[in-house]
Amino acid sequence: MVNLAIDSIKERTFDAIVVGSGASGSWAAKEFTEKGFKTLLLERGRNVEHLKDYPTTNMYPYEFEHRMEMPYADQQKNPIANRCYAYREDTQHFFVKDDEHPYIQVKDFDWIRGYQVGGKSLMWARQVQRWSDFDYEGPARDGFSVDWPIRYKDIAPWYSHVERFIGVSGNNDGIPELPDGDHLPAFPLNAAEDHFSKAVKLHYKNRHVISARCAHLSKPNPIHLEQGRVQCQNRVLCQRGCPFGGYYSANAVTIPWAQKTGNLTLRPHSVVHSIIYDETKGKATGVKVIDTNTKEEMEFFAKVIFVNAATLNTNLILLNSVSNRFPQGLGNDNGIMGKYVAFHNYSATIGADFDGLQQFRTDGRNPAGGGYIPRFRNVYRQETDFLRGWAAGFRAGRSDVRDTSGIGNDLKEGMLNPKLGPWRVSSHMMAETIPKESNFVALDADKKDAWGIPLLRISIDYDENDKKMRKDYYEQMTEMYEKAGFTNIRTRDDNRRPGNDIHEMGGVRMGHDPKTSLLNKWNQLHLCKNVFVTDGACMTSTSTQNPTLTYMALTARAVNHAVNELKQNNL
Secondary structure: OOOOOOOOOHHHEEEEEEEOOOHHHHHHHHHHHHOOOOEEEEOOOEOOOOOOOOOOOOOOHHHOOOOOOOOHHHHHHOHHHHOOOOOOOOOHHHOOOOOOOOOEEOOOOOOOOOOEOOHHHHOOOOEOOOOOHHHHOHHHHHOOOOOOOOOHHHHHHHHHHHHHHHOOEOOOOOEOOEOOOOOEOOOOOOHHHHHHHHHHHHHOOOOOOEEOOEOEOOOOOHHHHHOOOOOOOOOOOHHHOOOOOOEOOHHHHHHHHHHHOOOEEEEOOEEEEEEEEEOOOOEEEEEEEEEOOOOOEEEEEEEEEEEOOOHHHHHHHHHOOOOOOOOOOOOOOOOOOOEOOEOEEOOEEEEEEEOOOOOOOOOOOOOOOOEEEOOOOOOOOOOOOOOOOEEEEEEEEEEEEOOOOOOOHHHHHHHHOOEEEEEEEEEEEEEEOOOOOOOEEEEEEEEEOOOOOEEEEEEOOOOHHHHHHHHHHHHHHHHHHHHOOOEEEEEEEOOOOOOOOOOOEOOOOEOOOOOOOOEOOOOEEOOEEEEEEOOHHHOOOOOOOOOHHHHHHHHHHHHHHHHHHHHOOOO
16 A cells, blocks of 8 residues: 655646445446556555455354354444444454434435444455346336346356456356356255255246355456465455455455556545535546545645445435536536436345255355355246336255253253254345335535434335235245245245345436436446546446446446546546
8 A cells, every 4th residue: 555645736646536345336447547547546444455454353152252243332333334244242343333324214224334444344244146137128128217227147247257257156057137246156055955946846937045155265267366365265264354355355466466567556544525626627627635644735636536425325425526517516407316216125035944855964064055046036027017027045054953942961961962953944025125215315405424424314214015025025035935835834924124235226327318317328427538437426227237347347347447548538
């Protein structure tokens, strides 16, 4: 990392500036630096270096004071963070604490954040699936949002570009609604998961249970070894940071790769206040930054700016980028910036028991998490009373059962000699929500954070469509469970708040028409062509697939376009 003591404008000027060092931002930095562009990568949080800054990665459970549970005092102090599945004693240092970076909840919303170099790519769930034309064409068919300005053919080669570099394990399953990719060998389903897959295939023509696709090196290719990574060790301690580089993170892969070019300047502790707009030139010229620790204000300059601060912070930065030309936020003449924010509905789960296959047990760990059920509702036609559909995760396992009914020596023997219990199966819904004007974020007019930046007001909630989809998930999964011979079927609404899925999207959506969208097909602001947005804020709709692979592919595609435009002096 270069420590900047900058006095002159020349020393503060770069070819490209990227705001945010997570999955999409680090991809922008990698692509620009590989092409010879001097690039400034800004991160509001602290520096986290691969290998060096994973303090818990090799600790045993007994080395944690609370056996990885968060103590009661922390649960009371940080209820939002504690509601996240990955926030535990071994990972809590990668999460934003509730009182450190407040926001205003107009409606209940869990904003889960990771303010450090690498962002949430350190502790994400690593699930990666391509979108299909059923997803990109969905808004045009259903009319619930504006039409995407791209189709699958536009982004397919960029999916391949990303997959080959980061390493994605999975099968090529031949499912039109879930396109195949450039995959490493899949992590196999276990016996009970495979049983369910076969049962679904037997009873349904258009439903599938496949091995989940994940950003793990099941069998590294030469490019991965060149990155300094080795095969995934199946430890399933991923959220601690992986010393093997077995899964994709910005820290292990894209940032070191960009640094090797000699063209990257990484500056952590840099809160981006706003984008600087030059009204004479009619374009952005740089960014205003506040040092996290010293509160010093400074400006950096570049010909092109990528805003990849993660969905809600990207909205915040652009809304705060006001000028005489753009009093409502940069490029926001139509007034829709911050609106039509959507997310994934993960609020429903269903579990059951399976008495078959008692001759098998699970052996080892599966970092992919088991099976994946691609969306099958409303794909080829509208067949339900709700819009769009849901996908689902699926997993099965057996656990040890200890007899605690005895006393004295009998109790001791029962505890020391566990027996395998029945198979337990579980699934969680991964449903699309509909972008609506009523789901929005905005800047508070009065309250500011420690750096003088307006606090974000978040007003996002479920609707009737989400309730209908949850009901359908319960009904369809129950039917599928019954056909597979599962028993003691249990449905559960876990009362998950919006945002806890950590897949918020939109607010700076892509589209054809500047009157109804903010970005064009290349992820450029319609009204400020040298500013690009390629993180979740750019999404027009959410689909059901995990979104990060699409963010990275959109980023690589947009950088390629930006470079071509820069070479032609069009930016």
